[in-house]
Amino acid sequence: MSTSATELGTAVLVADSNRIQAQLLAGALRRRPEFQVSTCTADFDSILQAISSARISVVLLSLNHSDELVTQMAAMRRVHILRPHVAKILLTESYDRDIVVTAFRAGARGIFCLADTQFRLLCRCIQRVADGQIWANTEQLNYLLDVIAEVPAMRVVNSRGLQILTPREEQVVALVAESRSNREIALKLDLSEHTVKKYVFKIFEKLGISSRVELALYAVSNSVVRQVEAVDGVTHSIPQAR
Numbered sequence: 001m002s003t004s005a006t007e008l009g010t011a012v013l014v015a016d017s018n019r020i021q022a023q024l025l026a027g028a029l030r031r032r033p034e035f036q037v038s039t040c041t042a043d044f045d046s047i048l049q050a051i052s053s054a055r056i057s058v059v060l061l062s063l064n065h066s067d068e069l070v071t072q073m074a075a076m077r078r079v080h081i082l083r084p085h086v087a088k089i090l091l092t093e094s095y096d097r098d099i100v101v102t103a104f105r106a107g108a109r110g111i112f113c114l115a116d117t118q119f120r121l122l123c124r125c126i127q128r129v130a131d132g133q134i135w136a137n138t139e140q141l142n143y144l145l146d147v148i149a150e151v152p153a154m155r156v157v158n159s160r161g162l163q164i165l166t167p168r169e170e171q172v173v174a175l176v177a178e179s180r181s182n183r184e185i186a187l188k189l190d191l192s193e194h195t196v197k198k199y200v201f202k203i204f205e206k207l208g209i210s211s212r213v214e215l216a217l218y219a220v221s222n223s224v225v226r227q228v229e230a231v232d233g234v235t236h237s238i239p240q241a242r
Contacts, residue, residue: 009034010130011055015042016062016091025060025091025114032123044075051083057130061108062091069099073106080107087129100140101147110135164206172199176212177219 012035016022022039029037040050042061050056059079063072076088089110090103103111109129112122125135136144165173168189175185182196189196200212209215 009036010126011036011057012038012126013047013050013054013056013059014039014062015047015050015059016064017042018062018064021062021064025062028119029123029126034123034127042072042075044078047075047079048082051079051086056086058087058089058126060089060091060126063093063099069102073102076103076108077106087132089125089129089135095137095140097143100136100143104136104144109133111140165203169199169203169206172196173203173215173219176200177216179216 012029014022014026014029014037016025016039026037026039029035036055038050038054038056040046047059047061051059061072061076063069076090079086080088084107087109088107089112090099090108091112091114092099092103093113093115095111095113100111110125112125112135114122129135171189172185175188180188182193182200185191186193186196191199200215203215204210207215207218209218
C-alpha cells in the first residue's frame with residue numbers, strides 16, 4: 001500500500017484490483033491538497049487492513065467488471081458492518097439500477113461513474129460524502145424509492161428448504177404477518193377481497209394451520225424475508241440481507 005506525503009486533508013482509500021487504474025486515480029487525487037490518498041486491492045481483507053492502519057475517512061471502491069458485483073458488494077457490506085463510520089463510494093462504469101440498489105444496500109453513501117463525469121465532480125463527491133451527505137442523482141433516488149415501495153414477501157420453506165408457496169401466496173403471507181386485513185391486502189395487491197380470502201385459506205391448507213395468528217408466527221419462524229416486484233405480470237424476487 002502506498003500513501004501520499006500530505007499530512008492534512010480528507011483521508012481517502014482507493015480500493016481497486018486494477019493496479020494501473022488505482023495508481024492513475026490516486027495520482028490525480030494526490031494533486032489536490034484537500035486529500036490524503038492511499039491505495040489497496042478491492043478485497044475485504046486488504047480494505048480492512050488499510051482502514052485499520054490509517055486514518056481513512058472515505059473508501060473509493062472501484063467496480064471494474066459486472067461479474068465482480070456480488071464479491072465486491074459483499075466486501076463493502078462486511079466493511080460497512082465493521083467500520084460503519086467510514087464512508088463508502090462505489091466507482092462504476094454505469095448507473096445500472098441493480099448496481100445502484102445493491103450498492104446502497106451494502107452501505108455505500110454515494111455512487112460515481114468515472115466514464116461520463118468530470119473529475120472535479122468526483123472531488124466534490126468525496127468531500128460531500130466525507131461530510132456525512134449522500135451523493136446520488138434523481139434517477140438513483142428514484143430507484144431507491146421504488147425499492148421502498150415494493151410489496152414485501154416471505155419465502156416460506158419446509159424442513160428441507162424447499163419452497164412451499166407460490167410467489168403471490170408469499171406476498172399474502174408477508175402482509176398477513178404485518179397484521180394487514182383482507183381489505184388492506186386486496187388494495188395493496190390490486191385484488192378483490194374474495195380472491196385474497198381464497199389465497200389465505202389455500203395457504204392455511206398448505207401449511208396445516210387454521211388462523212392468521214398461527215400464520216404470522218409460522219412466517220416469522222419459517223421464512224426468509226425478501227422484496228418482490230411485479231414486472232409485466234411476472235413476479236421477480238430480490239433477496240434481502242437480514
